[in-house]
Amino acid sequence: MPHFTSRFLDSTPGDPLQDTRSRQVLGALWSKVQPTPVSAPRLVAYAQEVVDLLGLDEQTLRSAEFVQVLGGNALWPGMVPYAANYGGHQFGNWAGQLGDGRAIVLGELLAPNGTRYELQLKGAGRTPYSRRADGRAVLRSSIREFLCSEAMHHLGVSTTRALSLVATGDEVIRDMFYDGHPEAEPGAIVCRVAPSFLRFGNFELCTSRGDVGLLKTLADYTLKHFYPELGEPSKATYAAFYREVARRTARLIAHWQAVGFVHGVMNTDNMSILGLTIDYGPYGWLDDFNPGWTPNTTDAEQRRYRYGNQPSIGLWNIERLGVALWPLLEEEEALVDEGLAEYQRTFAAEMSRRFSAKLGLSSLEDEADVALVNDCFAWLAAYETDMTLFFRGLSQVVTAPTAPRELPRVVRDAFYGEPPEAHVAKGLEWLAAWWQRTRREGVPPETLARQMDAVNPKYVLRNWLAQEAIDAAHNGDDSKVHALLEVMRRPFDEQPGREAYAAKRPEWARSKPGFSALSCSS
Numbered sequence: 001m002p003h004f005t006s007r008f009l010d011s012t013p014g015d016p017l018q019d020t021r022s023r024q025v026l027g028a029l030w031s032k033v034q035p036t037p038v039s040a041p042r043l044v045a046y047a048q049e050v051v052d053l054l055g056l057d058e059q060t061l062r063s064a065e066f067v068q069v070l071g072g073n074a075l076w077p078g079m080v081p082y083a084a085n086y087g088g089h090q091f092g093n094w095a096g097q098l099g100d101g102r103a104i105v106l107g108e109l110l111a112p113n114g115t116r117y118e119l120q121l122k123g124a125g126r127t128p129y130s131r132r133a134d135g136r137a138v139l140r141s142s143i144r145e146f147l148c149s150e151a152m153h154h155l156g157v158s159t160t161r162a163l164s165l166v167a168t169g170d171e172v173i174r175d176m177f178y179d180g181h182p183e184a185e186p187g188a189i190v191c192r193v194a195p196s197f198l199r200f201g202n203f204e205l206c207t208s209r210g211d212v213g214l215l216k217t218l219a220d221y222t223l224k225h226f227y228p229e230l231g232e233p234s235k236a237t238y239a240a241f242y243r244e245v246a247r248r249t250a251r252l253i254a255h256w257q258a259v260g261f262v263h264g265v266m267n268t269d270n271m272s273i274l275g276l277t278i279d280y281g282p283y284g285w286l287d288d289f290n291p292g293w294t295p296n297t298t299d300a301e302q303r304r305y306r307y308g309n310q311p312s313i314g315l316w317n318i319e320r321l322g323v324a325l326w327p328l329l330e331e332e333e334a335l336v337d338e339g340l341a342e343y344q345r346t347f348a349a350e351m352s353r354r355f356s357a358k359l360g361l362s363s364l365e366d367e368a369d370v371a372l373v374n375d376c377f378a379w380l381a382a383y384e385t386d387m388t389l390f391f392r393g394l395s396q397v398v399t400a401p402t403a404p405r406e407l408p409r410v411v412r413d414a415f416y417g418e419p420p421e422a423h424v425a426k427g428l429e430w431l432a433a434w435w436q437r438t439r440r441e442g443v444p445p446e447t448l449a450r451q452m453d454a455v456n457p458k459y460v461l462r463n464w465l466a467q468e469a470i471d472a473a474h475n476g477d478d479s480k481v482h483a484l485l486e487v488m489r490r491p492f493d494e495q496p497g498r499e500a501y502a503a504k505r506p507e508w509a510r511s512k513p514g515f516s517a518l519s520c521s522s
């Protein structure tokens, strides 16, 4: 049986009260809170890779207790559950204390790889941070979080992981479109796994309250356990920490851009201090390459968190973190500026690296190369074209013996509809220029094709695929959840017989709720 510890509780101040009434919690980084039991927990799915990562054995997995713990009905030895206290900027405005309103960390486990991982239940009941909400999560959003955490991991994107998906047997009431039609939906709990779930918002809350002592305790805890290579706490170390978070965040967002992932709610309470993708809510994947697209209907007017805006929101969020760390940086503006510069530098370099690789180029060598990439973006955005299919298809074009003289089938197949001739002509011109450029790589085309297939996924968790799995699960059939998890394990491989999972969005899914547009309701 696994044995749990809780370094965060052991080394930082917590809330002296232990009731779950909503309240402002001052001078504390967390509140102890017990998960609220559920009626009939049932294991819908689990991720074998996370089981292995944690070193959980077969016997634990098969035990009746496993699902009870993952449903919040039982605890393993050493577990001391808590909810974290944090704040955040939501949609550009300071929102004050938020905190884990429905996420409860059970404890941390020393994994065979030497890393300690926290296990956190999302949807495990009310906490002092629940405000007026119920502390629960619905099955549809839990399926989405479970599948996407793992899909992202297998794509190589930094992310929190998901150990399990448990249906609670209880109903949860949600007004999915905030239009006055609340309905009962099945409840669920995802067990998330990460070295830490600390967010920018944990730091922001301390500073917003003028509690520099608490801020320092939090920063020192974070340095000691997650950034030990930066050295002992000092002004210079805090500055290095800030730059490193900026770097990781920039890398993360460049990676999102490269795979077409749109987070949907990049509030600072959803920004991991470790540079992980965290809090899968109304996220989505680009079908057609539209920089203006966001899956989040709650953000439909402003579209603050649209695909094309993620990079600058990342920078804005890094600036918020700089403001939060301001007292530790001894109010030296240059140190914040360095963090912001680090973000911009890293982001530019990573975008260049990732998109050149997607195009089979070892690097962007000159202005002409940069223009080639920019022309590609402009062309893709000018007419509805499936991003994933387009990039994946290029490995078939690169091996052609001559530059294409007509638009190849694989590229045509990526269109949603019939583009005007002028657009086709422009695409052909771009493809020919790109094909010529690939010849200068000095690498056999077959090798280039293999390298490109290793960075251009064939399978991503398209919104409509996830929604089909959700609909089936609502009808008692979990098999589509399992099937999707299986496919998303090997996103870069051809998987004969599973081509349907790589298909572009069907017309009927274009604007259907859930299939392409999602609210924050979860």
Ligand code: AMP
Binding pocket: 098, 099, 100, 101, 102, 103, 129, 130, 131, 133, 134, 135, 136, 137, 265, 269, 270, 279, 281, 520, 522
């Ligand atoms: P999110 O938009 O999911 O990142 O959540 C923002 C804040 O609302 C966080 O503090 C969450 O813990 C809280 N929250 C969201 N949904 C619920 C819920 N059903 N019950 C309690 N708190 C919630």
Ligand code: MG
Binding pocket: 269, 270, 279
């Ligand atoms: Mg959140």
